[in-house]
Amino acid sequence: MALGHGHPRIVKAIQDQAVVLQQSILGNFTHPQAAELARRLALLMPTPDRHVLFASDGASAVEQALKIAMQYWNNIGRGEKHRFACLHGAYHGDTLGAMAVGYLDEWHRPFKPALSKAIQLPFPIAADAFSIWEEQLTQHRDELAAVIVEPLCLGAAGMLMYPAELLHKLGTWCKANEVLLIDDEIAMGFGRTGRMFAFEHAGVDPDLVCVGKALTGGALPMSATIAKNFLYETFGDEPADHTLQHGHTYCGNPIAAAAANEALRVYEEMGIAERAAALGKRLAAQLQALCNAPGVRDVRCLGLIGVVELEPNFGPNATFRPGWVRQRLQEQGVLLRPLGNVFYLMPPFIIKEEELDELVATFVAAIRAAL
Ligand SMILES: Cc1ncc(COP(=O)(O)O)c(C=O)c1O
Structure with a gap:
C-alpha cells in the first residue's frame, strides 16, 4: 500500500466517482477519469508522445506490452521479429505470456508446453560484463521483438539489484539494433x-x-x-490484423481511474520520489548495523527498499529462521513476507520518520535475535 490503508483523499475520490459513473468498458467510448489518467501518465514519461492501454493487474499490463510489441513488427511487415529476451529469474506475473518471460523450471515446468521460449540473459551479472548479454542479443537480433526487464531490482528472485549502468547499456543496445525495450515498473514505479x-x-x-x-x-x-x-500509429481497424485484439472488461474502470488520478496528485504534492530517496537514506543508514553481523550475507538498499539477506545455512536453526522472524515481527505488529533468507522492507511512503525508525529497530532486533 503505497499510501497506507484508507488514505482520506483516495477514499473520497472513490466515493465521489461511485455516484457519477461506476463502469464503462471503454469500447468506442471514453470518460473523463480515464482520459485524464492517460494524459497524466504520458506526462510522466520522458516525452509525452504516448498512448495508454489500461488493465486490471500487473500480469495483464505485461501481456499487453508483449502483444503490442509483437504485433507492431507484424504491422510493419517484419513478422519474423516475434521473440522476447528477458533477465533470468525476473518475475512479470502469472499468466502465460508473463510466465514465458519469467520462466523458471522449478516453478513453471507443468506449463512449459504452453510457453513460447524466451531468450534468457544470465543474471546476476557484473556491471562491466554487458558483453555476455550483447553476444546473446546480437545472435538473436533479427528475430527479437523486444527485451523485457524488471528495472534495477528483481523482486521475486530475491530483491536482487543491478546497477543502472547495465540498464543503460541494454537500452542503448536495443535502440541501435531495432529491438523494443519493455520496462516493467509494476513493483518499482511511482517513486519506490x-x-x-x-x-x-x-x-x-x-x-x-x-x-x-x-x-x-x-x-x-x-x-x-x-x-x-510510433507503436500506436501502426495499429488501426483496417486491415483486421492491425487491430489490437485485446481488452479487459474493467479496462479503465472509472472508480479505479479516479483513485489513480488522486494518487498521482498526492504523489506530486508530497514529492514522492524525493521523499522516498530521503527516507531511503535513513533506512539504509540504520540497516548498516547489520552489515558485518555474522550470518548476514548482504545488506542492500535502493530508494525506499531495504534488504537483508542471510547466509542460508548459518547456525543450527537455519531452516526455521524465516518463519521465526516473520512470526516474531508479526507479534510486534510488523507484517513481513520473507523470500527464503531474504528479508525486505518496502514501507508505505506516508510513513513518518519516527515510525520508520521504530520499524527498522524492531526489524534489526528480530534479525539479530534469530541469528
Ligand atoms: C515486477 C512485477 N511485474 C508483474 C507483476 C504481476 O503483477 P500482478 O500480481 O498485479 O499481476 C508483479 C507482481 O508482484 C511484479 O512485481
Whole structure:
C-alpha cells in the first residue's frame, strides 16, 4: 500500500466517482477519469508522445506490452521479429505470456508446453560484463521483438539489484539494433527507487512501460501499458490484423481511474520520489548495523527498499529462521513476507520518520535475535 490503508483523499475520490459513473468498458467510448489518467501518465514519461492501454493487474499490463510489441513488427511487415529476451529469474506475473518471460523450471515446468521460449540473459551479472548479454542479443537480433526487464531490482528472485549502468547499456543496445525495450515498473514505479520510475536512473526511454500496484495508491486493482506513439500509429481497424485484439472488461474502470488520478496528485504534492530517496537514506543508514553481523550475507538498499539477506545455512536453526522472524515481527505488529533468507522492507511512503525508525529497530532486533 503505497499510501497506507484508507488514505482520506483516495477514499473520497472513490466515493465521489461511485455516484457519477461506476463502469464503462471503454469500447468506442471514453470518460473523463480515464482520459485524464492517460494524459497524466504520458506526462510522466520522458516525452509525452504516448498512448495508454489500461488493465486490471500487473500480469495483464505485461501481456499487453508483449502483444503490442509483437504485433507492431507484424504491422510493419517484419513478422519474423516475434521473440522476447528477458533477465533470468525476473518475475512479470502469472499468466502465460508473463510466465514465458519469467520462466523458471522449478516453478513453471507443468506449463512449459504452453510457453513460447524466451531468450534468457544470465543474471546476476557484473556491471562491466554487458558483453555476455550483447553476444546473446546480437545472435538473436533479427528475430527479437523486444527485451523485457524488471528495472534495477528483481523482486521475486530475491530483491536482487543491478546497477543502472547495465540498464543503460541494454537500452542503448536495443535502440541501435531495432529491438523494443519493455520496462516493467509494476513493483518499482511511482517513486519506490527514489526516482518517479526506475528507468530514470539509467537515462533510458523505454518503448513500453508497464505500471500497476501503486498506480491507485494500492487501493484498487488497476494497471496500464504506456506505449510510444510510433507503436500506436501502426495499429488501426483496417486491415483486421492491425487491430489490437485485446481488452479487459474493467479496462479503465472509472472508480479505479479516479483513485489513480488522486494518487498521482498526492504523489506530486508530497514529492514522492524525493521523499522516498530521503527516507531511503535513513533506512539504509540504520540497516548498516547489520552489515558485518555474522550470518548476514548482504545488506542492500535502493530508494525506499531495504534488504537483508542471510547466509542460508548459518547456525543450527537455519531452516526455521524465516518463519521465526516473520512470526516474531508479526507479534510486534510488523507484517513481513520473507523470500527464503531474504528479508525486505518496502514501507508505505506516508510513513513518518519516527515510525520508520521504530520499524527498522524492531526489524534489526528480530534479525539479530534469530541469528
Ligand atoms: C515486477 C512485477 N511485474 C508483474 C507483476 C504481476 O503483477 P500482478 O500480481 O498485479 O499481476 C508483479 C507482481 O508482484 C511484479 O512485481
